Amino acid sequence: MTPDQVDMTVDLGGIELRNPVLTASGTFGYGTEFSPFLELESLGGFVAKSLTLEPRTGNPPPRIAEAPSGMLNAISLENVGVEAFIRERLPALSDEVTVIASVFGTEIELYGRVTERLDGVSGVAGIEVNASCPHVKAGGIEFGQDPKALAALVRTVRQSTRLPMLVKLSPNVTSIAEMARVAEAEGADGLCLINAVQALDVDVDTRRPVLANGLGGLSGPAIRPIALRMVWQAASAVDLPICGIGGIASAEDAVKFLLCGATAVQVGTANYLDPGVAGQIVTGIAEYAARHGFARIADLVGALETPQGG
Amino acid sequence: MDPLNGAGRPANHPPPPELSRFLLAQSPAGPRDMATPPLHPPIRADGTVVEVRHEGGSNRRISLLVPGWPGSEPGQFAMLSPGARSAVPRTDPLLPRPMAVFRSQATDDGHLVEFLFKVTGRGTALMAEALTGQVVGVVGPLGRPFPRVPEAGACVLVGGGTGIASLYALAIREAPTAMLLLGAGSRDDLMGVEDFEAVDDLEIRIATEDGSRGEQGLVTQLLERVLDEAQSPPPTVFSCGPTPMMARVAEIAAARGATCWASLENNMACGFGVCLGCAAPIRAGGYALVCNTGPVFEASTVTWEAMP
Ligand SMILES: Cc1cc2nc3c(=O)[nH]c(=O)nc-3n(C[C@H](O)[C@H](O)[C@H](O)COP(=O)(O)O)c2cc1C
Ligand code: FES
Numbered sequence: 001m002t003p004d005q006v007d008m009t010v011d012l013g014g015i016e017l018r019n020p021v022l023t024a025s026g027t028f029g030y031g032t033e034f035s036p037f038l039e040l041e042s043l044g045g046f047v048a049k050s051l052t053l054e055p056r057t058g059n060p061p062p063r064i065a066e067a068p069s070g071m072l073n074a075i076s077l078e079n080v081g082v083e084a085f086i087r088e089r090l091p092a093l094s095d096e097v098t099v100i101a102s103v104f105g106t107e108i109e110l111y112g113r114v115t116e117r118l119d120g121v122s123g124v125a126g127i128e129v130n131a132s133c134p135h136v137k138a139g140g141i142e143f144g145q146d147p148k149a150l151a152a153l154v155r156t157v158r159q160s161t162r163l164p165m166l167v168k169l170s171p172n173v174t175s176i177a178e179m180a181r182v183a184e185a186e187g188a189d190g191l192c193l194i195n196a197v198q199a200l201d202v203d204v205d206t207r208r209p210v211l212a213n214g215l216g217g218l219s220g221p222a223i224r225p226i227a228l229r230m231v232w233q234a235a236s237a238v239d240l241p242i243c244g245i246g247g248i249a250s251a252e253d254a255v256k257f258l259l260c261g262a263t264a265v266q267v268g269t270a271n272y273l274d275p276g277v278a279g280q281i282v283t284g285i286a287e288y289a290a291r292h293g294f295a296r297i298a299d300l301v302g303a304l305e306t307p308q309g310g
Numbered sequence: 311m312d313p314l315n316g317a318g319r320p321a322n323h324p325p326p327p328e329l330s331r332f333l334l335a336q337s338p339a340g341p342r343d344m345a346t347p348p349l350h351p352p353i354r355a356d357g358t359v360v361e362v363r364h365e366g367g368s369n370r371r372i373s374l375l376v377p378g379w380p381g382s383e384p385g386q387f388a389m390l391s392p393g394a395r396s397a398v399p400r401t402d403p404l405l406p407r408p409m410a411v412f413r414s415q416a417t418d419d420g421h422l423v424e425f426l427f428k429v430t431g432r433g434t435a436l437m438a439e440a441l442t443g444q445v446v447g448v449v450g451p452l453g454r455p456f457p458r459v460p461e462a463g464a465c466v467l468v469g470g471g472t473g474i475a476s477l478y479a480l481a482i483r484e485a486p487t488a489m490l491l492l493g494a495g496s497r498d499d500l501m502g503v504e505d506f507e508a509v510d511d512l513e514i515r516i517a518t519e520d521g522s523r524g525e526q527g528l529v530t531q532l533l534e535r536v537l538d539e540a541q542s543p544p545p546t547v548f549s550c551g552p553t554p555m556m557a558r559v560a561e562i563a564a565a566r567g568a569t570c571w572a573s574l575e576n577n578m579a580c581g582f583g584v585c586l587g588c589a590a591p592i593r594a595g596g597y598a599l600v601c602n603t604g605p606v607f608e609a610s611t612v613t614w615e616a617m618p
Contacts, residue, residue, distance in 0.1 A: 026585075026586075027584065027585065028584060029583060029584035033582055033583055033584050034584075036351045036352050036353065037352075037353075037354050037449075049584075057596040057597060058586060058589065058597065060589075060591065060597075060616065060618075061576065061588075061589050061590065061591070061597070061617075061618040062577060062618045063586065063587045063588075063589055064577055064578075064579050064585065064587030064588075065577070066403055066404065066405050066433075067404075068402050069401040069402040069404055070401075070404060071404060071405055071579060073579075073585070073587060075585075075586045075587065078586050078589075078597075212618070220401070220404050221401040221404070222401075249401070269404070269579075271580070271584070272405065272406070272579045272580040272581075272584070272585055273391050273404065273405070273406055273447065274354060274391070274447055274449075275354055275449060275580075275582070276354050
């Protein structure tokens with residue numbers, strides 16, 4: 001078998017993807033930023049930067065810092081707003097590009113309104129609900145950290161759209177399986193995980209956190225084993241398709257997620273290091289499948305051989 | 311498997327039409343001469359290390375052969391990934407480093423692109439240890455360049471520390487109506503001075519805090535004197551260096567009615583406007599992205615006291 005004979009298509013909760021490689025929200029802008037570096041059409045698709053109802057500005061700098069094999073970020077809600085996304089960003093993309101819109105807000109009602117606005121907009125293939133936003137009314141805990149808040153959030157967004165709805169889970173929880181079940185029960189079509197892991201680093205000279213915001217989110221290869229563990233646990237807990245995210249920088253990394261039960265993957269921080277990497281991951285996955293005799297990528301999903309009780 | 315290695319985008323791939331729009335659509339940080347030529351779209355490429363040379367103190371010069379490099383304008387930069395695409399790819403340090411393009415020249419094998427840097431941390435240390443033939447990931451050219459000086463005007467270039475590297479291409483473009491002021495803690499901290507000295511018709515003045523080269527004192531003191539002696543209209547001031555230096559340069563220029571452009575050097579993760587990590591506070595409110603609205607800003611638009 002040759003790589004181009006491998007059937008790369010997958011179905012992510014009703015979103016037909018030409019291959020399982022997407023790029024992650026917040027790491028791929030609104031798509032066109034990457035057109036100098038790769039053919040956007042060669043990807044399974046991309047998840048746009050999370051959108052709020054109104055344009056928002058973010059946190060004061062420093063907003064990013066290096067971490068061992070990763071980075072910390074505290075960007076907050078900065079985005080162009082849903083109207084500008086629909087009016088200016090979507091039309092700049094070819095119809096051949098699969099775009100998933102990510103939504104967030106500081107209140108459940110706001111998530112619902114952004115989602116409603118996106119419903120029926122041509123060029124939006126699905127909604128990803130970013131559950132890692134601080135819930136202002138609940139004192140800033142992430143929606144995705146509280147099963148009740150997550151249930152209410154998913155229910156509201158479900159009622160606001162007919163599009164396929166993916167729920168992006170927060171890793172900052174005790175039981176990812178529980179959160180996965182909550183999202184499934186409220187009508188999610190698929191799950192995406194993980195978002196960045198809550199973290200802190202300190203500048204000993206100034207005796208302050210390195211980020212102006214104090215806490216930040218850790219992403220990059222440092223979190224990959226955590227992400228694999230969570231994807232595997234979530235895949236074991238629910239029947240929904242899963243999109244694996246966390247530290248993916250190569251085809252080999254991506255294949256690990258598929259083996260652990262992910263139907264597709266998202267490449268995040270690695271896009272910064274090499275803005276063409278997602279395209280190479282597509283090619284590399286096909287090569288892996290051909291080499292190992294998998295005619296369909298879908299056959300790789302969950303093919304992990306686990307030890308007894310593992 | 312080498313995750314980040316692979317063929318770059320072919321050099322003859324036509325630039326996507328939306329790119330220049332994208333670069334220019336960002337709200338400008340100040341009035342700009344519209345005669346600025348359209349910018350080259352960036353490429354991603356594997357740069358091959360030709361040489362890493364000592365430049366005094368902890369300064370180094372890295373020369374990379376970059377296939378498909380389209381050339382750059384004064385003030386533009388590239389993101390260099392020190393370890394990611396080596397034979398054994400590294401994930402630590404992970405992020406690429408923004409570096410001003412010092413100089414580039416076409417050769418038969420691609421462009422030879424030079425960067426001057428100071429070893430300050432793990433990324434730059436790794437780059438300093440790079441061996442000839444090793445590969446460094448390159449994404450560039452990025453950012454919006456220094457605008458042109460108005461017709462018949464003069465200019466003063468003020469460089470401090472590693473910021474000096476950003477000014478070389480500008481010095482070449484603006485000589486012979488440019489004066490260059492360089493500042494550093496000590497002689498060893500100055501970089502690229504011999505290259506600047508070789509630029510025809512460029513007047514150079516140097517200040518070091520310890521007096522080991524040029525005058526003893528701060529480069530901002532030189533600037534005050536130069537501007538006070540300058541004829542009207544005041545020259546355009548360009549600066550790149552540590553934030554306190556650029557803030558002071560902005561103040562000095564403003565007090566004398568001189569237009570001042572500053573090239574900011576924030577931390578960056580991507581360099582092309584997607585991570586939103588490089589935000590600089592601006593007077594009009596909110597933040598501007600240093601990587602694609604800048605790195606060059608009209609100095610009076612920057613909220614210097616809130617800079618990181
Ligand atoms: C700078 C930055 C900004 C991000 N912004 C968003 C965002 O707006 N919405 C979202 O759902 N995730 C956001 N993420 C999280 C990523 O989508 C991804 O879940 C996370 O980085 C883990 O994947 P990675 O290790 O491949 O980067 C952001 C991550 C980074 C590094
Ligand atoms: S460095 Fe990523 S947006 Fe500027």
